[in-house]
Amino acid sequence: MTSNGARARTPIRWSLVLFGAVAIFAVAGGLDLVTDALFFPWVFANPPLLDEWTGRLVAGNGDGLTMTLTLRRQDANSGGEKCVRCNQIEGTAATCDAQGRVRRYRISGSPRDRQGRDLHLGAMPDVDPPPDGLELDTLIGRWDGGDTLDLKADFHWRRGRSAISSTNDPATQPVPARLSRKTGGAIELPCRAM
Numbered sequence: 001m002t003s004n005g006a007r008a009r010t011p012i013r014w015s016l017v018l019f020g021a022v023a024i025f026a027v028a029g030g031l032d033l034v035t036d037a038l039f040f041p042w043v044f045a046n047p048p049l050l051d052e053w054t055g056r057l058v059a060g061n062g063d064g065l066t067m068t069l070t071l072r073r074q075d076a077n078s079g080g081e082k083c084v085r086c087n088q089i090e091g092t093a094a095t096c097d098a099q100g101r102v103r104r105y106r107i108s109g110s111p112r113d114r115q116g117r118d119l120h121l122g123a124m125p126d127v128d129p130p131p132d133g134l135e136l137d138t139l140i141g142r143w144d145g146g147d148t149l150d151l152k153a154d155f156h157w158r159r160g161r162s163a164i165s166s167t168n169d170p171a172t173q174p175v176p177a178r179l180s181r182k183t184g185g186a187i188e189l190p191c192r193a194m
Contacts, residue, residue: 040088042116043073047181049116049143050089055179057153059134061171065095067153069107069139069179093123095136105136117143119151125158132159134171141177153177 036043043050053069071091091107109121123136135158141151152174156165165172 039114040111040116041114042111045116045145047146049111052182053149053179054182055149055177057175057177059153059155059171060169060173060175061134063097063134065097067093067095067177067179068182069093069149071107074108089119089121092126093136093139103131103133103135107139109139111143115145117145119143119149129161130158133157135163139177140174147181149177149179151177151179 050071050073053071054067056064056066058064069091070093071089074088074090088110089108093105093107094102095105096102104126105123106126107121107123109119112118112120119139119141121139123138125135134155136153137156138154139151140154141149143149153176154174155172156163157169157172158164
């Protein structure tokens, strides 16, 4: 026979074991996985949204551009935590014109829905101060859940540190940008070095 004291210690032991297992799960990143599964299921999409994309577009001023876009999950902050209300995607973009001039950008934004279909991404020049000329501003559109991003690329004119665009300037109007999942050799000259 067991004593009442032994019976009382058994639930305490199981409680401590359960508490320890939950603590290890949280410390090992399990909490991030659960949060992503509940709030950001697009992180686990197959084929993935977080990948490399490429395509061609014609800016409003008539310049043909090749664009590459690399999307990845936003890194955790210095404390190792992910901010639920912050941008969830970061990455890089590059545009290349017919003369082979490359402009590089840092990308950040978030899907507007849980499946990652509606995207709103902002672009910031990778160099400071950025070069003068037509500069990528935003990429807004949809991911088909497969191998295509149908976006609208928005531009503005840059002169020094200032954006000098007018709302009625055709060069700065949003233009279609259809990007496909990047495969080996997808970037053609003159932008192969992007």
